[in-house]
Amino acid sequence: MNAVPDPMKTNMSADRAQTLAVQALSFLAQDAELLPRFLSLTGIQPGDIRTAAREPGFLAGVLQFYLAHEPTLMHFCEATGTNPTEVQRALHTLPGGDEAWDRQI
Known part of the structure; x- marks a missing residue:
């Protein structure tokens, strides 16, 4: 019997x-x-988003924002046709989104 691959892995x-x-x-x-x-949760000022976006881990933080609140995640996924597991997989691929990467710091 063939095992079904885990989409998270x-x-x-x-x-x-x-x-x-x-x-x-x-x-x-x-x-x-x-x-x-x-902006409220991150403490970033509106004029500083472009600068913050260049920092390692910022994009992972954006995905964490979505993943921390299921209605927000589902709103994004439904509007963009994105599978929610793709957001989780993307988080773990980006710098700052992998627990092993975080432990190295």
Whole structure:
């Protein structure tokens, strides 16, 4: 009998993970309700988002924001046609989103 592969353990390319995270950031930036909540939770000022986005771990933080609140995650996934497991896989592919990477610091 062939085992069904676990979608969480299937590798995702770094480019695909980054593309998904940038898409999530763009979606967040265009949402009048999500953006203020994200800024409040992160402490980032609106004018500092572009600078913050260049920092390692920022895009992982964007995905963590979605994953921390299921209604927000589902809103993004339904609007973009993204499978929620893809968001989780992307998080673990990005710097700052992998628990093993976090333990190295």
